[in-house]
Amino acid sequence: MEREIGKAELRKRTGLSSATFTKLRRNQEVNLSVLLKIAEVMNCNAGDMMDFVPDDTVIEQEEPEK
Numbered sequence: 001m002e003r004e005i006g007k008a009e010l011r012k013r014t015g016l017s018s019a020t021f022t023k024l025r026r027n028q029e030v031n032l033s034v035l036l037k038i039a040e041v042m043n044c045n046a047g048d049m050m051d052f053v054p055d056d057t058v059i060e061q062e063e064p065e066k
Contacts, residue, residue: 005042013041 005013011021014037023030032046039046 010038010041014038 007021011018014034016034016037020030020034024034035046035049039049042049
């Protein structure tokens with residue numbers, strides 16, 4: 001059963017700042033604790049709210065010196 005909740009009500013119930021919700025709206029990084037608080041209020045799993053999207057940037061690690 002899906003339920004509707006407004007952004008203001010969700011912010012109130014989670015106790016998160018408006019700046020955090022701005023980050024979410026802009027698809028910026030937030031702490032896992034933010035997602036867990038939202039999941040708790042929405043009575044769902046944090047994994048239900050996100051997808052893994054691989055980054056096209058490859059970071060090469062330097063070989064350790066011998």
